[in-house]
Amino acid sequence: MTKPSGIRSFFASVQLAIVLLSLIALFALIGTLVPQREAAGELAQHLSPALFSFLEKMQIFDLYSSIWFILLSTLLAVNITVCSLDRFPATWRRFRNRPVPLESSHFENLPPENRLQTTYDIRKAADVMENLLKKEYGKVDRQDEPDKSYLCAGRGHFSLFSVYVIHISILVFIAGAMIGSLFRVEGYVNLAEGETTDTIFLRGKESSLTLPFHVRCEKFTLERYPNGMPKSFRSDLTFFKEDKILHAGKLLVNHPLEVDGFRFYQASYGVVPGGKATLSLQKEGGGREVMNVAQGYTFDLPGGEGTFQVLRVEENLMEMGPAVKISVRSPKQETVFWIFQHIEEIRTSSPDIFEQVPVFNPGLFRPYTFALMGLEEKYSTGLQVNRDPGTTIVAVAAMMLICGLMLFLLSYSRHILVKIDSSSHQTQVLFTGQSYRNSGALQREIRNLADRVKTLLEEKT
């Protein structure tokens, strides 16, 4: 056997694996304590600028995609690969070859539970033993010698490969995660009801991406339980490419939509001004009218004095709340003024506002007084838009990992060795076993087997 070179034995060691796993855990831990990415900004105020920029250069605030994490994952991948290649030949030999119990050395110093005596002669006892082992383990190797017999059977040898399945799954996982970190697109877009877009904003970057199709939000519905808790968030979306509809349907939390390789998720919602307002118009000593208006709408005044037009609808004018700007035209004049929704509050805080700013008076055109009853609002939906070509690879890795672990837990490779010879004029049966782990379970299995053989050998006498 050639002596492995230094670097190879370094990478083939399990100590290295233990150190690397611990380091990854440590880095992950630091990442949960030190604010990451956007959250790091707050920390900047408490640290000296020099220290902060040093830590930033060391990628402490973006640990999970830092060079440290890539380095550790790469080292772990190399470690796992070299380790597996190093050990596989031995495992293969273990899988192919059964221990040949030629020597008596396997059967030295056995506890009394692992021996039993019988009146059968050696060959007959070996026949009984062989039948039982065949029934339990399938294949039995038997080796008869003049004054003794050896039997060997085994089971669970495929589980020798479970560690390789597990370790390859980790390699596949690292590959999938790296592909993800290189080619992943993570974007978001807020769409008001009725709006259409083909542009998403990329998370963590100050850039946007143009999708190869358009998406329109037809409607957003928020359903609530009787106690007020949200029951469902639902967006009705239409995806289209040059007038051809690719997909139209509802998007719900936990039920993403996939269109052209991009996955859409219902992430959030908001309320945006719908551009419409409700105005009331009160004539002195006369009736009151309520109307829904939007920018550009023109109405006749009820008394026939003229017309008015809505010039602007403002959500929050000069920090004084919603307001609408209108122009009233009569044959004699044109009056332009603002109607605030919260006019009473404004007048309470500055009682002489109409004297200072006459255009804030909603009763500027006599004999009418306008009032803004409210602005119409509509929902906007927050969509998360992702594409991660590594996901499938990671899913394969997860399946492999689970299969490997199951194989590891539910089975183990072991051989049962039996020697039958004579001692003090009686036939004696000796049991032992070999396994690379789980010796306790093996010992229980052997005792169980010994008990059954004992009954069989007693029955026939």
Next chain:
Amino acid sequence: MIAATLLGWVTFIYFAAFVFYLIRMIRENENWGKLAGITTFAGLAVQSIALVIRWKTSYDLGMGHVPLANFYESLVFFAWSIVLLYGLMEWRLKNRALSVFVLPVAFLLLAYASIAPGMNNHIEPLIPALQSNWLTSHVLTCFMGYAAFTVAFALGVMFFVKKAFGAENSGQSTLLRLLPSDSQIDELNYSSVALGFIFLTLGIVTGSVWAHYAWGSYWSWDPKETWSLITWLFYAVMLHARLTRGWRGKRMAIMAIAGFACVLFTYLGVNLLPSLHSYLV
């Protein structure tokens, strides 16, 4: 709220079972052991009934979800998993010694669930993020994993208790005779950790699948995700140390106890950090 009343009783039943197991250890009388075993089983049965009632009630209220949807329900289910796993071990191994170390954890979890200030034990409808078929499999596997790690922790404590008594009485104490041998403790510790590791892996994988459908990414370095990874790595190190470096006995006992600290932080500690999992607080 029959379920809540029943769960209140269960807390005391587990405590009674713990006391009976303790008396059995001290007086070395197996009748006490049998009584304790029956009491534990009764507690588990009542708790299972309470969980089913709670489940059914949620359907009667028109919400219809498994009782695994908030912190209170998770505490109750954690306790249930621990006792279930212990019950299976007592039955398989025919050894009752572990109870004295495992039952107090289940008892404390249930007691905390019923007396902690601000604990919300109402059945509530599911918010949109939790309306998923993955909820059950994710929570189930995670808590079975936690329960297995709790058993390993109890074995670690047992190892040190045994050492403490052994040093004083040079192996003559009654307690010592009823406790499993060092190598048995070690092997059980390993088996529990291996079982817990598989369940934790399943928990993380089901969680990732769910996150893939709900949040748009199979992994987003949310503190709870990160801590579950830390716990996973910790136990991975523990298994490697045992299987390839031959760590046994004291070292494994220390690892089992330290690993449980990771589990507790993953379960409770991360609530101190801002998290996507915050609906469990």
